[in-house]
Amino acid sequence: MIDRTRLAGLLARERGAFRERNPRSAAAYQQARAHLFGGVPMTWMNKTAAGFPLYMDRARGARVTDLDGHEYVDLCLGDTGAMAGHSPRATVDAVAERFAVLGGATVMMPTEDATWVGAELGRRFGVPYWSFSLTATDANRWAIRLARAVTGRPRILVNSYCYHGSVDEVLLVVGPDGEQVSREGNVGAPVDPTVTSRVVEFNDLASLERELSYGDVAAVLMEPALTNIGIVLPEPGYLDEVRELTRRYGTLLVNDETHTFSAGPGGCTRAWGLRPDIVTIGKAIGGGIPSGGYGLSAEVAARVDGMTGLDLVDMGGVGGTLAGNALSVAAMRATLEHVLTDEAFDRMIALAVRFTKGVQEVIDRNALPWSVTRLGARAEYRFTSPAPRDGGESNAAGDPELDDYLHVYLANRGVLLTPFHNMALMCPDTTESDVDRHYEIFAAAVSELVA
Incomplete structure (x- = not known):
């Protein structure tokens, strides 16, 4: 043509x-x-x-x-x-007040804004317990670590040509002959992602069940609709079957709503009535200030809390000094409360x-x-x-x-x-x-x- x-x-x-x-x-x-x-x-x-x-x-x-x-x-x-648009007024005012008037953009203390943001994200996405990051990449990375901890399983399953930031485990695709291969151009991977992960095509339930049946997948990390390879929508009933299969095989379901937040105030999770175990999000919720977070269902949070040997307060591999800082949570609150309504x-x-x-x-x-x-x-x-x-x-x-x-x-x-x-x-x-x-x-x- x-x-x-x-x-x-x-x-x-x-x-x-x-x-x-x-x-x-x-x-x-x-x-x-x-x-x-x-x-x-x-x-x-x-x-x-x-x-x-x-x-x-x-x-x-x-x-x-x-x-x-x-x-x-x-x-x-x-x-x-x-x-939220460039420099939305409500977010600018909140950031200016936090940084220039109240001060203390980064101190090792929480603020009440964080509680408000956690409650609002819980209202929107239906998972009640939230923790914050500076990027969705980190939110996904930490969600993966928690999923491995509570399931005792090593592998993560993703969709071919997915996008979840620069997380090592997600950079693989289904090749032309159906084999699972590292994504072309993957820079300095610490280990071949076919060792850490499994990959199936979006909308392919038969392949999903086959890969889950091995019993070694801690979590399915997915966008409810693919976005970064072009928008690919789920076929009717597909997401319901994903939820049923993950439960049947004891695998957690992580919805990455970083891009699919465009579906509505609670992303696809709310718009389509989805029921993930974990939700991750970033970018948009800070109105231009680096921010992100992950939310846990009550069941997953209880399982994590029950594992007394996990180091969640020092060097256990989940967290960062700037994550949840006062400036970013002030931006998130203003953006969610007044802009992306x-x-x-x-x-x-x-x-x-x-x-x-x-x-x-x-x-x-x-x-x-x-x-x-x-x-x-x-x-x-x-x-x-x-x-x-x-x-x-x-x-x-x-x-x-x-x-x-x-x-x-x-x-x-x-x-x-x-x-x-x-x-x-x-x-x-x-x-x-x-x-x-x-x-x-x-x-x-x-x-x-x-x-």
């Missing part, structure tokens, strides 16, 4: 326009290469459709302005880290519905074999139809050149998508005109492509 020669020409044109539009970002990147590994503060920032990253000058709400003075409708939103999610989801409808209209009008999938306030288009049903299919449907064309085309006209894939997220400050702006530019990009 796509003329690859035409696509290559359009992409070259857009990259040229990007370079001409952004001389200050280009210069900043060149200067950084002398001092930063890879030329960026974190190596994933080199994932750019145009050869160098845009440098931020300022951001507020659903808008970002770069060093060259261009303002963007931000549908990336920090790949969920800014789901039930009412805000209603508006955000309605905007995502509008976004999805517009993208589907362009796909249909041009008779493209593409699809668009929505998960609450998040939507994503893929270059295949029907939409992928597991991580392997989603990975196979990737088209980096087409991704880059759309990303740089949109950026040159003032709209940002998540750089890793074609994900658009709504925040409380996103407007209908923002969504419509994406529609207009996306439609123009497709029209040029298929002309």
